[in-house]
Amino acid sequence: xxxxxxxEFLKGFWEILPPFRLVLGLCPVLAxxxxxxxxxxxxxxxxxxxxxxxxIISSIKKIIPKKVRIASYIIIIATFVVIVELVxxxxxxxxxxxxxxxxxxxxxxxxxxxxxxxxASKNPIYLSAADGLGIGLGFTLSLILISTIREILxxxxxxxxxxxxxxxxxxxxxxSAPGAFVCLGLILALINLFPxx
Amino acid sequence: MREYIRMVAVLTAxxxxxxLLLAAxxxxxxxxxxxxILVNVQGPAxxxxxxxxxxxxxxxxxxxxxxxxxxxxxxxxxxxxxWAIAFEMxxxxxxxxxxxxxxxxxxxxxxxxxxxxxxxxxxGLGARVSEPIFTNxxxxxxxxxxxxxxxxxxxxxxxxGATISSRAVCSAVEQSIVLYSAIKDQVxxxx
Numbered sequence: 536x537x538x539x540x541x542x543e544f545l546k547g548f549w550e551i552l553p554p555f556r557l558v559l560g561l562c563p564v565l566a567x568x569x570x571x572x573x574x575x576x577x578x579x580x581x582x583x584x585x586x587x588x589x590x591i592i593s594s595i596k597k598i599i600p601k602k603v604r605i606a607s608y609i610i611i612i613a614t615f616v617v618i619v620e621l622v623x624x625x626x627x628x629x630x631x632x633x634x635x636x637x638x639x640x641x642x643x644x645x646x647x648x649x650x651x652x653x654x655a656s657k658n659p660i661y662l663s664a665a666d667g668l669g670i671g672l673g674f675t676l677s678l679i680l681i682s683t684i685r686e687i688l689x690x691x692x693x694x695x696x697x698x699x700x701x702x703x704x705x706x707x708x709x710x711s712a713p714g715a716f717v718c719l720g721l722i723l724a725l726i727n728l729f730p731x732x
Numbered sequence: 733m734r735e736y737i738r739m740v741a742v743l744t745a746x747x748x749x750x751x752l753l754l755a756a757x758x759x760x761x762x763x764x765x766x767x768x769i770l771v772n773v774q775g776p777a778x779x780x781x782x783x784x785x786x787x788x789x790x791x792x793x794x795x796x797x798x799x800x801x802x803x804x805x806x807x808x809x810x811x812x813x814x815w816a817i818a819f820e821m822x823x824x825x826x827x828x829x830x831x832x833x834x835x836x837x838x839x840x841x842x843x844x845x846x847x848x849x850x851x852x853x854x855x856g857l858g859a860r861v862s863e864p865i866f867t868n869x870x871x872x873x874x875x876x877x878x879x880x881x882x883x884x885x886x887x888x889x890x891x892x893g894a895t896i897s898s899r900a901v902c903s904a905v906e907q908s909i910v911l912y913s914a915i916k917d918q919v920x921x922x923x
Binding site: 595598599600602603606607610611613614617618621622624625626628629632 | 735738739742743746747750753754757758761764765768769771772
């Protein structure tokens with residue numbers, strides 16, 4: 536099959552939608568999705584890192600020696616993660632306080648290293664850019680989906696605004712860690728009912 | 733051999749470029765991050781311990797040198813007159829350093845109150861030292877009092893199950909009283 540930009544971009548939204556199709560990068564999915572705001576912050580940070588690491592790795596793939604490729608990828612990914620962390624602290628302090636350590640943990644998010652190894656190191660720059668952006672935005676949407684369910688059921692709010700009726704008793708289980716697993720599992724099962732293509 | 737040299741050269745080059753880039757970003761965001769921390773971390777505690785001030789406390793801060801160390805002191809003013817000062821003091825808690833903002837009334841030599849800025853104490857136990865029920869222990873107390881938890885024959889009600897964290901806060905307050913006595917004259921002179 537011929538590779539087109541559109542295909543590489545769109546596959547991140549359904550065909551290999553992370554984290555449901557590619558069951559990778561579950562740590563942020565489970566940890567930060569207690570509120571929609573955090574989900575958006577985490578998703579966009581990951582997208583930024585994924586896009587730039589894919590572009591840079593793809594553009595220097597020919598000069599990186601095979602034996603030290605993983606080390607090189609990690610240096611590049613870590614650089615962008617620290618940039619995100621600093622910029623977020625400077626301009627979005629409240630979100631950076633909420634996400635805390637999980638921003639730094641983007642370095643070890645398997646999705647990013649996975650795309651670098653499986654895609655960016657073998658494909659031209661423009662396809663890698665489309666791949667990074669698509670996967671990143673797909674990941675963001677998934678985080679928004681999970682955090683919307685968890686925030687509405689667990690706190691009765693959406694982006695901090697009250698959406699449930701007044702006497703709604705928050706289902707606190709949903710914002711605790713076991714709730715994250717249950718929610719992820721149910722969506723995973725639901726999505727797998729539908730074919731990939 | 734050539735392969736090894738190439739590996740070393742490429743990795744060094746990548747690390748150098750990344751390092752340079754990070755240094756630039758760090759430099760560019762440093763000032764703003766400092767401000768954000770002042771507004772978001774120090775700010776609420778300052779507004780609490782120097783509550784009746786009429787000035788912008790964060791803007792009115794001064795660096796005072798004590799024993800060759802620079803300490804940032806926040807000044808609370810009423811009608812243009814400095815009535816109280818506050819500064820941060822840290823002490824070792826159960827898991828890490830606890831940062832305590834301590835406010836002093838210059839005229840009455842009293843604590844105006846304290847606020848916990850940063851800590852890594854156990855949630856539900858030690859972390860409760862940041863709650864008003866504990867910090868109110870220090871409100872409006874004369875500085876000549878001895879600030880110790882009741883277990884150590886003091887007067888402070890420790891958070892139950894968190895004696896170590898409570899002790900740490902007490903020791904931060906006691907240290908800050910020593911510092912306050914040392915710098916009070918410097919501050920008064922500047923008025």
